[in-house]
Amino acid sequence: MKEIIAIIRPKKVTSTKSALEKLGFPSITAVQVVGRGKQQGIASELDIEIRPSALVRSKTAGLKYMEYIPKRMLSIIVCNEDVDVVVKTIIEVNQTDQIGDGKVFICPVDDAVRVRTDEQGDDAIK
Amino acid sequence: MKMIRAIVRPESVDGVTEGLAAANFYSLTKINVFGRGKQKGLMVGNTHYDEFPKIMIMLVVEDESVDEAIKVIKYKSYTGNYGDGKIFITPVDDVFTVRTGLNGL
Numbered sequence: 001m002k003e004i005i006a007i008i009r010p011k012k013v014t015s016t017k018s019a020l021e022k023l024g025f026p027s028i029t030a031v032q033v034v035g036r037g038k039q040q041g042i043a044s045e046l047d048i049e050i051r052p053s054a055l056v057r058s059k060t061a062g063l064k065y066m067e068y069i070p071k072r073m074l075s076i077i078v079c080n081e082d083v084d085v086v087v088k089t090i091i092e093v094n095q096t097d098q099i100g101d102g103k104v105f106i107c108p109v110d111d112a113v114r115v116r117t118d119e120q121g122d123d124a125i126k
Numbered sequence: 127m128k129m130i131r132a133i134v135r136p137e138s139v140d141g142v143t144e145g146l147a148a149a150n151f152y153s154l155t156k157i158n159v160f161g162r163g164k165q166k167g168l169m170v171g172n173t174h175y176d177e178f179p180k181i182m183i184m185l186v187v188e189d190e191s192v193d194e195a196i197k198v199i200k201y202k203s204y205t206g207n208y209g210d211g212k213i214f215i216t217p218v219d220d221v222f223t224v225r226t227g228l229n230g231l
Contacts, residue, residue: 007155008224035155035184040147067143068156087222094224101224105186107129108217 001109001122002083006074007035008094008102013072019093020076025086027125029075034068039099071102077109079122127218127231128192132183133161134203134211139181145202146185151195153231154185165208180211186218186231 008016017028078086087104094101114124134142160177167176187195196213203210221231
């Protein structure tokens with residue numbers, strides 16, 4: 001069992017959800033987060049026009065940047081054999097060729113319990 | 127690779143992130159969370175506060191940089207009082223960058 005933590009653009013959540021739903025992975029936990037990557041929070045990552053005074057911090061002269069960029073964090077728990085197809089779909093749906101598309105982390109999960117039926121392990125997430 | 131999840135005081139977050147940036151850990155994610163520790167909240171007069179707002183800083187680093195990142199977080203979030211927070215380290219099997227589809231940080 002693996003947890004797939006994907007940090008993606010907020011406007012791509014709907015298309016990611018419907019793509020995963022078609023594959024049979026409708027269960028998702030989505031969290032609103034803010035963060036930055038190795039580009040150090042460049043404002044041009046956002047597609048929308050923002051008032052320059054609202055985001056320019058003069059810490060670095062001449063460089064427009066904001067410290068954190070709003071993102072959505074999706075957490076999806078799947079069986080070991082489904083990891084590849086889910087990751088591939090997330091990457092395909094979210095690619096825009098611009099920086100800021102996000103990252104996908106794959107972390108091990110020891111066990112899962114479905115509260116309603118008390119099932120454990122792979123049964124609990126299927 | 128390891129994922130470091132640090133639950134720190136909201137007021138110490140900026141210090142922690144600046145310290146991490148200075149130590150070349152620039153990429154991170156911040157999540158607003160609520161929680162309590164083993165002090166079971168806080169009693170102020172007759173009012174019992176069960177859960178406190180905290181901020182969870184999440185970052186993924188290479189195995190050899192874990193100690194350094196933890197040292198920075200510990201140093202920057204320390205006040206000596208209850209409620210300074212906790213740091214959790216969990217394994218990460220794999221990382222993909224969405225734009226390139228490539229493996230690795």
